[in-house]
Amino acid sequence: MSEATAVEDLTPEEAAVELERLAVLMAEADAAYYQEDAPVLTDADYDAARQRNLAIEARFPDLKRDDSPSDRVGAVAHEGFSKAAHAAPMLSLDNAFSDEDVAEFAARIRRFLGLSEEEELILTAEPKIDGLSLSLTYEKGKLVRAATRGNGQVGEDVTANARTLEDIPVSLKGKGWPDFIEIRGEVYMSHADFAALNAREEAAGRKIFANPRNAAAGSLRQLDIEITKSRPLKFFAYAWAAESAPFAETQSAAVEAFKTWGFDTNSLMKSASNVDDLIAVYRDIEEQRATLGYDIDGVVYKVDRLDWQQRLGFVSRAPRWAIAHKFPAEKATTVLEAIDIQVGRTGSLTPVARLTPVTVGGVVVSNATLHNEDEIARLGVKPGDTVEIQRAGDVIPQVLRVVSPGEGEPWHMPETCPVCGSAAVREIDDKGEADVRRRCTGGLVCPAQAVERLKHFVSRKALDIDGLGAKQVQLFYEKGVVAAPQDIFRLPEQIEAAGLPPLEEWDGFGKASAKKLLDAIDARRSVPFARFLNGLGIRHVGQTTSQLYARHFLTWDAFWSAVIRAEAEGLEGEAFAELTGIDGVGKAAAGALVDFESEPHNREMLGALLEEVSVQEEEAAATDSPVAGKTIVFTGTLERMTRDEAKARASTLGAKVSGSVSAKTDILVAGPGAGSKLKKAESLGVRTLTEDEWFELIEGQG
Template identity: 60%
Template sequence: MSNQNPESRPSSEISVAELSPETAKAELERLAAEIADHDRRYHQEDAPSISDAEYDALRRRNLEIETRYPDLVLSEGPSAQVGAAPASGFGKIAHRVPMLSLDNAFNDDDVRDFVGRVRRFLKFDPLMGALAVTAEPKIDGLSLSLRYEGGKLVYAATRGDGATGENVTANAKTIKDIPHTLQGTVPDVIEVRGEVYMAHQDFQALNARMEANGGKVFANPRNAAAGSLRQLKSEITASRPLKFFAYAWGEMSELPKDTQNGMVALLADWGFQINPLMKRCETVEDLLAVYHGIEESRAQLDYDIDGVVYKVDRLDLQERLGFVSRSPRWAIAHKFPAEQAWTVLNDIEIQVGRTGALTPVAKLEPITVGGVVVSNATLHNEDYIKGIGQDGEPIRGGKDLRPGDTVKIQRAGDVIPQIVDVDLDKRSADAEAYAFPVRCPICNSHAVREENEKTGRKDAIRRCTGGLICPAQATEKLKHFVSRNAFDIEGFGDKQVDAFYQDDLVKVPAEIFTLEARDKQSLTKLRNREGWGAVSAKNLFEAINARREIDLNRFIFALGIRHVGEGNAKLLARAYGSWETFAAAMEAAGEQTGEAWTDLNDIDGIGHIVAEALVEFFAESHNREQLAALLEEVTPKDAENIEASGSPVAGKTVVFTGSLERMTRDEAKAMAERFGAKVSGSVSKKTDLVVAGPGAGSKLKKAQDLNVDVISEDGWFDLVGAN
């Protein structure tokens, strides 16, 4: 339990046990809005934004709060809702019998609790015989209800919000597994319910066709099935390889059988596909055996499942049990944990991110894990691949991974797959340890691991120092360059950067400022491009030209040097005054020794990590070439000359040491800068003044050795006239 006052934290961060009635009410309202949004994304848009596990966790938290505070249950909250309202593009059909969802079980004990609750509710005497329960795979597709009258298909409707669904009759009729006319003798009215899905092989073939035709590919088979069924043009649905499993029913004019198992078998007689893995069990142990058997064979199935559904077999007992809120008491879904499968690590590929981070990615022999074809997995960093940290000790989760290894892949919901194990017994005798690159695979610049000056440990991530010229970083660097706090070029936003880079108009910052001259000589004028005109092109060129002179701190910030934000850029501009002085100092500090290196580290607020990033940037010849080209087009203005302000400390380097009694260290620094002084963290021969408070030690001694002027805190206030 947190020591922080629960009321001071957002309701989402407070455990259910800590929630007061007021915070519980706020949390229920927040959960209701969030769950409704996810329902809409999943059921209406076929584009879920979180994993099933994350969604289930939201609903579990909502249920726990409702159980603790039953008086606060929202009348239209998640517990009362199923799915989402039908999309506006389809007609609506009211379900004669609501299409409800199921409660979830997440472990074996939850299943035992479910059976125990059923027995207690029914007061089921063991002498009455076994309590039979069916177990069947939980298909991950789109729920569909089919209404037949006189054996003929009348309409098909999606689940929708459970009470009203979308009329997709024309589309459903294109699915081969859905009979238009039922076989044999059937009741007058039948509503058959089941799941529309797409087989893995069909899913892969569909995505290949979509990609070849320049279309958008689907993320997984469930999205593909849902998106295909909910097309406004039935000919598109007809072109998609959809399948249908029947497993339940809604309104029935009569029930020919008295058990779940018997009714599902009858569905097959009428012409529907039913799941051959469905079993009838008489003990909890039998149920769990079916569950774990299906879990183990999951990777071999040609369709997506995300658990096993248990239903009380006798229909009269189902009727007695009835429903609670949005789900039946007589059924539950036993969800699978994180999905795993074994495959082969074919290669390790290095990807370069926008910040220059070199990220290793496992290239795998494609394997279906939880209905998703996995061919890549994250490898985090080079220590993870080695399995050994900087101290020589094994790191948590790290593996000695080598191309050719047999590895176990895990997916948890929709997160990036990861490698959780390696079978060393299957490793080839000549397998070589992977050598992580020390140069960027994109631009061949040095790739370095920064060192933390306090701990002495290197950063886990190796980064490209190519900066301005690395194509992998180029567009993001350009967006930073023209951003509001850098060059702030009006009309040159993210969209323009992407378009100009893709069309080879602007690849590096200097080309922004040559764009107009090149446009005049080009046969393809900017004003004639889509989305542009004579006025907008003229305005852009004027905005660019207005930034040919720029403040030094903005110029430094615009370069996108790692760790150099707005604050550090201002410190550097104030410390060096001009671009020429700054650039010369960075090159002089390149060996990370000597006076220039010491001066850089002595700037208060510029530590070892920032200093190292600066000299690494200037050490790259590519960066220097791009800077030279840029400086042909723009002029960084010198930092404001505050020495003319008449302040007695303007332009001087000041060091504060010891205990300050009239101000904090940050206040002292701010005051010194306000009066035009530069604040340093250490004493050197370039120090002009040391302000020493009680307890001053080595810095005071060094100042005395170098004959640097030393004054007290009161003397400082007298000097700057701030008493």
Template identity: 60%
Template structure:
């Protein structure tokens, strides 16, 4: 982005150290609004829209700016706010002792810094003895405060904004882990605080019931627990399997212990469940040992955690340390790395895709990562699993994975989870190397790894040789054909494909468009099948008929040609304009020589591998037969022509080469196509114009040899008037 746009440079992208005072003030205001909105979604609606890592990054930036510009700290900013205001559906309860949140540590060094700060603040001389600190799992649930008077439960309140919470007393009374009356002798006033959560097995069972009853399923156990506790009808909460761990306190008429660990032990004596993994440590090394041990055992726990909490054990030292802003100086939360967690590899399952590829999938012990319950992960191919290639050499990122291994998985955004590490110390003694199948599990045909005769390289993917006789390939191709970015036939999903294929109703794409006609003649009508009726059958037939004419790029994408994804399908549709032109060109390029083959390879974004896959597809007789049958029922629309009247480059073939400084290559390509030009990836006699930036090499030389017009990037902008 050019510096000429001033503040539109996006202040949020400027490093904290580079912010001016005015920019810092604007950024603090923006962060306050954004964090407050995310707090509302998390605490009030139980429906967060960003991951913990992204949220933590927002707060970290806010704190850094406040540290550099202390005079600009907002009176109601994130550093002094906790949670969100109580929802309007509940009565309000003011906390006698605020429910504050914790600062975060993100690595081992942060923990060392925390202990160092505590020692410096207390002037804690090593000769005074060890500085004891407790370590306990940070439960990913909903914070709750329980007030007891004379040992009897009086009320229960959520955290809310830290000062005022929601009155959920009736709902809390339905949770078995929360005693109505405390056991033994207790102070006159006791406020016990902890976390309401849902166990993994209970979460799975609840979602199954919700789905069976047509209800909305929960994304993760935390949302399920929070949504269940905050029901306006306590009978609904009572039907949900909620649990509670006690670990802190608010107002106490008397504090019957001198340590954090002692107080938690008393909670257990009073009738609460406490976390058995809580440890008392005397060195930083011990703390980190507990943290990394819990991190690795995370998958074996029956509840979600997102870190480990450290607290100075002696209460008198806690009192001396006091609080800063919204958090205590004597405690910190050591968060787990963003989007990572340890779990157990229960099995390796082989799936057969539409191109015949045998894809291994890791079946994992379910665990929440990045707010999503993960039970599967990609394993790429057999070399990845073995950790060695065909030549016997170790391959990059190879793992030697075995069923029973404890593995670290990683998930970022919407990316399919991947295994990034193995804890070999926890490998079962009887774990055996995985034997990758050499026959297709779907049809029994040989599964082979093809060898590229030109390069001599063996394909990393093993493929079924069964082709059309393989039911897995056939059903996967059909599922791809009707998918959202292809024909997008409403009501024709995976379930329908599997059922229709099994019963012989739809064996190939063309069968979809004759389904209604055949149904009219059949004695076993679709409407009489289980799960169908007159209206649902009619809706499906209508949806099919509405898709008898589709955009050209959708039609090409739907064919399921190897290496031709949605993006390449759009490139091909734009380059050839109509189905007939495209089909004829693919036929003409079949021998991989001549003008048609050159033109195909010259399409910017279509490389040799894609071009080869295209001509191979159209060379197969059975593919052409299926296309003929399909085209008897479907009409691909011509690609939409760009209105580039008056454009100086309309109809011209343009090549961009070298480094572009005012736009990215994708932006340049999009601009040229918008102006009616065709963008090519190589220079030939058909090229009209070459736009060359610094570092242009062989393409520039070839253009000069062919006496093709060459202009600079600035010349391009002058030419098109941008």
């Protein structure tokens, strides 16, 4: 295993090994920095290791280690900060992931303390703030030092930065504070402040923060105090250490005291005397998570009596008297504010939930997919509801369920495209079932789809205009000179109308290449039926279907008048039957043609296009050809023409071209490298020809 192995190529086994290697490497780097003052990694190498670790964890969330370096936020100090040893270590907490874990935690405490069943065990419950831990040292009521957690023993001295926070008193208020105490808590940034900060950063062309925790850490650990001062950082106090004299008898009384000393404490903190009540507090906080306005990632329970905390003590650097009940990973609840419609490049309408921003798995999420209208009906979701969302890997987050309904009106999928106003329909498939997706029938006239449609229109299997590829189409579209296919045939006029210089003066177009392109476009003013139909990009009407229609109807006018009649007569009429009665053509294709024709924008576009282009009449299939009516399969590499061309040639000669070998196959044309199809053909006794034999057979035909 080396650093060179790309994350996406790692197997789970390799990933686990690599995560271990990185954890050890970064722990050594941290230790070297803090204890030996001799960095083993440069800042850049350290950062690369950190990024790689994060990337692997994102791909294999289950493999994330308990000692993951990604949980040690800001473990390595900027060079500009001096180190600060904590008077007492800043500890981590054990985690509980289920209600059973919490019950076991309480039972363990009871056993350890030897409590009888009658004896009450009071525990506090408070939200676990997802921010940056900070330890504030007060001597005789004055803030003398602020230090980040660092490795738990030694952190960074950020005193000057911490002094700029309004929530951190420089002098303690009230009375009763010990002469010496380290007050501990969490620096965090609210969602609203985070969004505003990122908006400012983005507007200034700077990098934006991935989540509020990173923003808080990045804002506090600034060498320039003015930057920290300008950032809206907040602080909750919830713990203490190294006090010179006792000042409270319970956890809750201590936190009450903090409030009188001038600290902000979390108002959601509660006490409970049994596990069920504790879990109820957890559920309550979880429910409020979306609307708190800041990130939390669980609920912390602590034994309330401080004398019991003392007796319980620590096990492997975590207190026995506290535990963090984590929220399920990668899920969060938030308010669904609105449902917007996104129109994809191929015209599918996707409902997207606009959410009150919430951090899920370390990323702020403000949109989630709702997939389609059936999914919305299944969820019973509407704007204003509080919903649970889930994020898995890099996939777009999705809405899982409605947690509590809001006051909003029921939501209905629009039946027109929000981008172009064309009808949006659910196609009926050959089995008579409606497609789950609603699609815009605007096709080439829909701006959401136009670029992709135009690229298809000029592609090799459609109009095949020399020198006009995806890149040029994109350019012309962006310059506003080609928005619809007919514009291609009026390119010089369109360019002039847009007030742009002639094409030959454009970057990348000389006089010769501009002329060549315009000539190539002109050469396609007469276009084969099948290429033209395929170029329109109508759903289910691709190359093969277009070819079948061309061969059946021969002229465009005959074909399109059948489509118009089918639209007028409905699905039971004769014209629709004719459109679907062709061997190899399904109802879906005919239905899509009718949908296309029934959209006025499309009729308009088609009319304009046919003023520029004439569709060639299809030659009647050569019924006397030796392959007429035969089913032919091509396989292997063809050397004398491309597979597409060979297929087209065979079709012209009246053959049916198929992709797979079956008992119905008449001829298999096998080039070099033919494999399973050739074997199958041989086993079925299908006539097999080489490419040369095939040409001999059709020589002089078509």
